[in-house]
Amino acid sequence: MPVSGNTGTVFGESPRGWRSPQTLFAHMPDEGYVRPSPAKKKQETTAISLVVDIASLIIKFHVYLHYIFYQEECQRFCNSLSVFSTRRLERRYFAIDALLWRLYDNRTCFLFKGGIFPVKYMNKVFYGWFVVAACFVILFSLHGVIINTFGVFVKPVSEGMGWGRGEFSMALAAGALAMAFGAPFVGRMIDRFGAPKTMLSGCLCCGLGMVVLCWATMIWHFYLLFILIGLGLSAATTIPVSLVIANWFNQKRGIAMGTAFMGTSAGGMIMNPINALLLQKFGWRDSYLILGIVVMLSSIPLVLFIIRTRPSEMNLLPDGKPSHAASDQPLTGHTLKQAIGTASFWFIAANMLLTTGMANSIGVHCIPFLTDVGHSPLFAATAYGLSMGFMTLGKVASGFCADRWGARQTFTFSAVMTAIGIGILLFASPVWVVLLFVFVFGFPQGAPLTLTPLVTADCHGLRSFGSIFGLATLFSILGAAIGPVIVGYMYDSSGSYTGGFILLIAMTLLGAYCIHMAKAKEQFEVGAIASGRLDKADVA
Template sequence: MPDAKIFYGWYIVGACFLLCFLFAGAGFYSFSIFIEPIEKQFGWNRAAISLTMSIYLVTGGLMGPVHGRLIGRFGPRRVMLVCAVGAGACFVLVSLTRWLWYFYLVYALLAATVCGMGVVPVSSLLSNWFDRRRGTATGIALVGISAGGLLLAPMVGLVTAVWGWQTSFVIIGLMVWCIALPVVFFVIRDRPDQLGLVPEGGGRSVYGQAEAGGQTDFQALGRPAGEVLRTRAFWCIFLSFFLAPMAQMGVLQHQVPLIMDTGMSHAYASVALGVTAGVGGLGKLSFGKMADIWPFQYVILLCFGLQILSVLFLLTTQTPAGVWVYAVCFGFSMGGVIVLLPLVVGHFWGLLSYGVLLGVLWVANAFGGATGTFVSGLVYDWTGSYNNALYLFAAAYLVAIAAFFAAGRPGRASGPASF
């Protein structure tokens, strides 16, 4: 039995950390490592290969609202168990790729399963367990995303260099089965009351909100999804979290070849990718804590602003030292986006419709990331350089900042103003 002096929610945080480790390290951080080997083996151009990740991100985004509703009906634990089984199988199936259409199809199935143990279910679960320190708990759990990039991406790069990319996918699939399944089965619990506990901070869980009756509880706990979706503020934030992930993923998913274009080796670029992801862990912790104590708009400004500076710096650097400056700055600020996305729902509209609203915003995140990933490959194929794509992404961050500020302050944005 866990130590009674330690709130069980922190064990949930640890379990979510491991799930995010697999979700990110296996799901999308490693993809950049496979671009060049797959290009060499099959002769597919980078735009075609990049489209695979775009399909992955779009499918994962569309599954966000679906996972949100399934979690509301069956609970996070059941959804995570089923998706862990499916994700492991899909990783193994990727290793059998011979045709581009098959690659696209299996990656779409992979997205539908991997995302079922990723940010949407993890954030919904932690919102059920934490109240006062929700931002901190979410930040700690989502550091698993950075750890996946820091540890798993270089490991995948090494395995790929020695045994080939097909072996890497088989090993990733086995890791998902061996880590995710026991963690979900033995540690994850949907609600504190299943263990005779209450949420940290004494607040009410998301499930408790859904079951609460009465107009007072309804108003105190948040806004209904239908009402929120009719507000200008929601769609301003939707645009913001489309553009920022578009720029972020457009850079991140091509970071290895981007760095190689500065004259660095593939191995060096893979290590830099791991550093970017690792520093992102510090960013997740920092931005999660900032969101608990600072005005949300200024946290967004810092997060997106640092990414603009990083992208512009990458455009001008041609030295190993410059690559490390970029990797640290971009990694730190990039870590904030994935933490701030789920937290923005509670800050602006409460927890009544948390799963549904987060699922809709996850669509923006996914479609943005898919667009950026594909655009980077397309621009490279057209021009032989990533420079024009980087200028486009810097501009996208600026518009994302403006859109977020146009949404207004959280307390006011959740009000009745609509189109």
């Protein structure tokens, strides 16, 4: 029977087919719910009624919990499902209704416009922090499983298939180039379709690519699949996560960004030994299959149920301020065309190229250098793994410092510390010097990934953040691909890493200078309007 009448209130009269707590318990018999006899139960348990029962239970559970917050929406939903509003079903689910209301009274959990989280924390914890936690897990599973553990598979795959290590490593380079050239398109997809849909496509590409790797038999299979994985990583990791967190936070944007991006280094630190165990027990083919399934199971539900592009989709404002009219507030900032016309954009792009090139060069050549100066491969790998652990802490610390002292100042300090750390690495023959390098280099390395999106949002606003940051990320990935090649060539020509590491020190300091020169949006607009390059009507 269709539901009719006003929606009423949660604790008052409800339309037919709904029960408020008072109405529900007023109709409950004193002797409680009487279970049907076995004979009657056997009669009713046919294939069709079982399907109807399960569907009714799911629908009632979904609708009752939504009704608490979206009465009109749920009434329309119930009207379309009137076939389930029969007396028999109402009698059967009488106890279920009571149980659901009891769960609500105990404030156990609820389904909120696609988001799932404990109700008892609703008024205490801003939903944006659940978005941050989801981004952490997504970066952990995608970036940590795929990128930061690639080296674990190099030896078993290359030896098992009879390929050279350099030949197999080109698969990662193909993925990096796919990430680079896909980044600008990802930004446009986010601006047009939103972050959840874009991230969902990326998670599917990554997971399916990892699964299909277990059947790869030719080297070009790896190249093609890593191109697919690279496009997926571009769509699901750095660009959308940066945009989502920038939308959800203003005052605590730095620490939120740092917490989310902890997932990249934490994933590498934890998943490397786990992947080694999987390889030892199952081999590389089954390991790829297992990891692909894990990637999809750990990321897709979070994208569907937790991630939201901006707080206005949940009737909130950034930093947790409630709003009943926040959904129509326009985002301010530059368009992509305006941003490209600023020097700030090119300073940010140059910074990303230099700092990412430096970081990836150390990641590729640190362990070979430590073994060259007399340390064992196990010690060298452990030392670099410890530096990634300090990097995880540094991401949160840099976000906290950015909120307190500013992103540019924090970035400059971290760059100086990083340059000192690379200088220490040149004298890393004693063990204690290596341990000093692990801390001095690793801790500030968490800053660039956390602070660069903050500076980008400060310079260009959030109006077209996805497109702007996506284009800038192109330079970051190009630096990651080119930097290790240059350092490797310098080593081949001189037989020493000294010249290459000195170049990395210069790149680090030059990157800090570039980020310091990037002007804030307001500074650019004042100068551009005064010079006639920007009209006042274009400033939104």
